[in-house]
Amino acid sequence: MTDTLDATSPFAGGIVGEARLRKEDPALLTGEAKFIDDLALPGSLWIACVRSPHAHARITSIDTSEALATEGVAAVYTGADLADAWAAPLPCAWPVTDDMKNPAHHPVAIDKANYAGDIVAVVVAESRYAAADGIEGVVVDYEPLDAVVDLADAESDRVVIHEDCGTNVSYDWALVPDPDAVDAAFADAVHHVTETYVHQRLIPAPMEPRGVAAVPSPHNGDMTLYSSTQIPHILKVMASLTLGLPEQKVRVIAPSVGGGFGCKLNVYAEEIICMALAGRHGVPVRWTETRTEAAGSTIQGRAQRQTIELAADADGRLTAVRATLLADMGAYLQLVTPGVPLLGAFLYHGLYDVPAYAFTCRSVFTNMTPTDAYRGAGRPEATYAIERAMDALAVAVGVGPDEIRSRNYIPTEKFPYDSPAGLIFDSGNYQPTLDRAKELVDWDGRRAEQADRRAAGSTKQLGVGISSYVEMCGLAPSRTLAALNYGAGGWESATVRILPTCKVQVVTGSTPHGQGHETCWSMIVADQLGVDPDDVEVLHSDTAISPLGMDTYGSRSLAVGGTALWMATEKVVDKARTIAAHMLEAAAEDLEFAGGVFSVKGSPDKEVPLAGVAFGAFTAHDLPDDVEPNLEAQVTFDPGNFVFPFGTHIAVVEVDEETGAVDLLDYAAVDDCGNQINPLIVQGQLHGGIVQGVAQALWEDAVYDADGQLRAANLADYLVPSAAECIDMKLDHTVTPSNSNPMGVKGIGEAGTIASTPAVMNAVVDALRPHGITDITMPASPMTVRRAIEVAGGGAS
Amino acid sequence: MIPAAVDYVRADSAEAAVAALGEHGDEAKLLAGGQSLVPLMKLRLATPTVLVDVGRAADLSGIAVDGDTVSVGALTTHSALEHSAELAAACPLLAHVASQVGDPAVRHRGTLGGSLAHADPASDLPAAVLALGGTLVATGPGGSREIAATDFFTGFLESALAVDEVLTEVRVPVSTGGWSYQKFNRRAQDWAIVGVVVAEGGAGVALVNMGSTPMRASGVESALAGGASAGDAAAVAADGTEPPTDNNADGAYREHLARVLTGRALAEAGVG
Known part of the structure; x- marks a missing residue:
């Protein structure tokens, strides 16, 4: 593992960047934590x-x-x-x-x-x-x-579900900055790949x-x-x-x-x-x-059909991407249902340098559970489409899936990158993540083993699948949300309060539901203030205690709420500096603050600890003029841009051609979320996120029958993976700080889920390609895979 | 997920359980490990008015090897079977199949007798006892009787037990000949999509989840007895079955799996 902090990181306290166990876990692991059903009322x-x-x-x-x-x-x-x-x-x-x-x-x-x-x-x-x-x-x-459960049927208005709407089409939405450029690119394309994919419905199942x-x-x-x-x-x-x-x-x-996972x-x-x-x-x-x-009765996720077209030159360099969605809203629009496809709308060209871009989406009502945000919300769908299609392009061009990606990555020198969809990607350096992921899975060795098995006619075939991704998170600049017609802003609030005894209270508007906010927030503040993280109490999740907040989703907590916290702490330090300067009879600009002590540059014996300043601020006996008592600051941060984490995941699978069973043999993930506050939490988010994405590829499917009955309404029929289905993942990272916030951080809560589904499906299809198979409908269940082999003539039943 | 109201009676012995069943008739259900009954009650798919809890009947638990017979008390948990050194020596197939049931929590509560009496065609242990040629002991008001495993499973979730009988013991022959259990599923904790048990070098072959009851693959057994190759025997594994259709598999795919898995099971069991 390389360092978890870039040299430009603002953290010097030795706490941020450490893999620290979570403060939250003892109560959770011993059953002491109080959930809703535990309340005595x-x-x-x-x-x-x-x-x-x-x-x-x-x-x-x-x-x-x-x-x-x-x-x-x-x-x-x-x-x-x-x-x-x-x-x-x-x-x-x-x-x-x-x-x-x-x-x-x-x-x-x-x-x-x-x-x-x-x-x-x-x-x-x-x-x-x-x-x-x-x-x-x-x-x-x-x-x-009559129930409407098929998207094409819904679009046809054979049965109009909501009579007062007059149609099942909720909306049509398009992002086509330059239609002529797209048309011209496709007209001139040497390679024109058209792929259609289906994202099944998923049950979030917290x-x-x-x-x-x-x-x-x-x-x-x-x-x-x-x-x-x-x-x-x-x-x-x-x-x-x-x-x-x-x-x-x-x-x-x-x-x-x-x-919650969004639900x-x-x-x-x-x-x-x-x-x-x-x-x-x-x-x-x-x-x-x-x-x-x-x-x-809780919202479900995904549920869309995608068509993606790639135009490329003779070398496989992309010249245009055109994506078309048909999205299933379910029976009603819940809180952000219609916006989910838009969260992916800007990313169907992935992390590739593409001059021309078109995205259109039609969303329809069906007689099924409403859909809404589910871990990744729009970005897993976009990443799936482009990453599956890139493998198809590699085949068309006749190069490897690694090479086709290397030829198309946005060059590092182009950052900040003006994307064809109108975004500005903050920072990126993509090729090293592919190189490292290939090392971790022994890419060349696996390819050789794959060739040997194919030559030997083995019934157990290997497949190797790459998924490189970039995603937009840290939701979100309020002005951008306004441009997308979202009904609220994307700011976050934090208050930092140093108590008379130099213990610290933090009030955050970012509401955890398992992420580890208390741990990370206390690490940030402790690093800045030079106090023990255990002396920082993080207050949250109660609108009477934390009246201002926009909560947790879209991998926004650290990049937005954490930034508000960092800024509030800086404000508190600035105020403490003013008081310390008064106490030391020095100019504020002559003071250094390190290890929780203010000292006068060049006069190391002239110093006062933060505890002394805090108590002085509390007694207010001798404060400078115009300085209010107490050390407290509140900041509301509205980001100027999203953050764009990225990485490359590689899955290695074995397909049992006789049964159709897919076995995940190896998995490597090299991710870049900028500076890492707590690498242990980053790894935990990746472990869980990757498994959740693998689950879409291999197991989970909220199946509805033709009458609109959910046929997977329990955990026996809806296949949430357990620990037994997980494998040891090989994680590594690079650190490319964001310039969207002063901590240089990016979100990591959804990246694993965004990246892993196409990695696994590309591997499954890679294993089956000798049969002429180019797609498997998710999930790649044994019966689905076996049927595909049979249809391709690969063995009678 | 909220069960209906139910009365509860604890029976500390088989005799007490039989008496309680006699008193309450077919409105009562025996509660052993509860791993099948309780979920059905929570979904209100089962609504007994009285539960007769035999969970603490000490006389119904334990593993004993006597000569060429292994006797297992009906309340013996899957976990106890899985971890019994005695059983591992006398009948490793049964110990192994027990280790494949559900997940560790299920195996610590679930019992051999409960699994057999529930008579779920998708369960692992009924097929193992069938393939082993086991015998079940039922105790009722008039005493005990033996029921061959082949006569025990009478329909979907139905057994030969009378409403006032308690399954008290399961007997299988000591069996150390070639064996295999091929359990095919998508998650470790799940029921088999299809399972194939081969016992005693192919003398007994049984199928999981290939019809309305746990069943012997009699076509495979007689083919092997008639000198057929393992490959030819496996080819008839699905003959005469009526496998169910669900999210994981339709009937045709289950039949395919039965043939493939029977071939693998016979190979693992060392059957030519």
Whole structure:
């Protein structure tokens, strides 16, 4: 491993850059951490949701009498009963076009269910068990309608799901800066590759399902919402608007959150229902999601069909990329559903220097669970398309997949790089990541072994797959979000407060749900201040404690929230310097600050420790004029640009041609996220992210049948990999600092997932290429692979 | 995921369990390790009104080798089978198959008797006991009776046990001849998409998840008995089966897997 900090890094305290165990882990590993379902809230009522078993049906009548007679049931509400309980339908914050179709999404459906899982009634009871008994007593009559589960069928408007929209097409969106240049490049192309890929639906499946507890204070109108959410701050705003509650009366708290992967970046019906009913009943109202509900009633990810075309010259140098998507929104638009394809829209040329670029997207409604952001959100899809297509181009040109990439990487001297999609890539140095990844998997040795097996006619064939990626994260410059019609900004807030005893409180608006914010944030501040990281307390996830925040998604926490924190700490140091100069009777500019001590340059005996300054700032007995007591600073940082982490992953697989089984033999990942605050956390993000991306390639598939029934609604049928399916990954890194923030950092939360899926699928296809196979539909299940071999004439069944 | 209300009775012996079953009739279910029944109850696919918990019946657990017979108490966990040195010596196939069930948590709770009584065609252990030519002991109000494994599995999740009978013991012959278990799945913890057990040099061959019940591959067995090559015997592995279709496999692919895996199992077992 090379160093984790570049020589230009602003960190000199010896703490940042160290692989340190996470502060969060003892409580998590010993079961002491408190999740939603652990909350003790005496006097609570529980809800259970009656969900439509039909993907598409009119609700003709609902009989609640038997449910109301069930022991422990306090009330039953239909959609009509609650129609006046909210001021607005569930929110979509990303109207990507002015004419986007956004059907009303009521927390409880009123006259029509649009996916299997749509809530049609709510039972309120004294216990979770009584609520579950109660839903068995709700009799709903449905008039089933044809379900739309195929994207082409949806586009055809054979069945229009939302009649008031008049069509199943939600929007068309295009990014074509120079159409003539694209047309000209394709007209002149020596090589023209056209590939079509399908991204299956994925279930995010965090370890902790969702959960909600709404706690009213009838005496003063306050409402506290506990939710297993990634976004307490955004949720506070949105829930207030949706319910018509005064925002200053609403407090949102996310306790320990057991993962989200994007699926808790949302405003869900159950949150709004619990708040509405807590207000109505005057007691806490709570709900804990079952795993079955988590499969079909929490948002799903991916779900799109892609066509990507590459134009290249005789040497395989790209001259244009054109990508066309058909994206599945599901039954409704959730919080950022329509924006997910846009997060990939700028990246279908990958990390290659391409002069001409075109992207278009059509998004349609179907009778399936709404889709929304899932780890990577748009960038895994884009990376998949370009990286699969680059292998196809390599075959067309007759060079190796490594060579085709080397010929097309954006040259290092072109950074900052003006991308053909209109972005400015902050920094990059791509070739070394490919070189190092090839070393790690013994590329030449594997190629030789592959040739030997092919020559020997082995039934166990090897495949080697490369995926080089760049992604845009650190969401996001507010002005850029405005240009994309997003309904909020992309800033983040941090407060740093040095207490009288020189312990430190940090308040962050960046809300963790497993990432390790407390560890990293305390390392940053400790490094800057020269204090022990254990003396830094990180406060978060409660809008009363941390009123300003934009929360955690899009690999933004460190690049945006961490930067706010770094800047706030610098402000505190500046103030402390002023006070220290007063105490030392020196000029502030003559002071050095290192190891937690201010000293006068050239007079090392004249010094005062930060603890002395902190106490002096607290007593305020002798502060300079115009200096307020206490050491505290707040910064809200709005980034000027995204950050663009990159890297190269290589997968080595073995395909058992008799059974179709794919075995992952080796995996190397060389990633560059700029300066690394805590390399252990970087590695953890990569391990988990890579496995999550491999899972899309090999295992996970939220299968719906023709009637719109989810056929993978539990963890036996939906194949989330376990530790037994993982292999030891070979990780290494390079360090190319970003210039988008003063710490030179880039996000790493999604990179593994973005990179790994195409690496594995390229390897699978590489193994099968002698059969003439050029694509395998994901996931590459044994039956799918075996069928492809049989169709290619590679062995009778 | 929220079970319906259920009454609970603890039975500390087989005799007490039989009495409890007699009292509550077919509204009662025996609870052993709970690894199959409890998930079904949480999904409300099973809604017994009384659970008779035999989990602490000490007389139902243990492994004993007597001459050429291995006797295993019905409550013996998969983990105990997996880690028994005695069983590894007397019947390594059974110990190995137990080690392939589910995941470690399942193996520490799940029991041999529970797995057999649940009669899931996708489970590992029923096929192993079938291939070994095992015998099951059922205890009811009138005493105990023996049921050949081949007569035990009567339908999908149905066995020859009467509603007031408790499966108390499983007997298999000492078996150290060539054996193999080929379990094909996509994740280590899953049920077999298809599994093939070969016992005692091919004398017994059984299939997992190839029909509505755990089943012997009688065509393979008789082909081998008639002197067929392993390859020819494997080619008939799917004959007469009616395999299910699910997300992982349709019937035709399962039939293909049965042939491939039978060939591999016979090879591993050293069958010519």
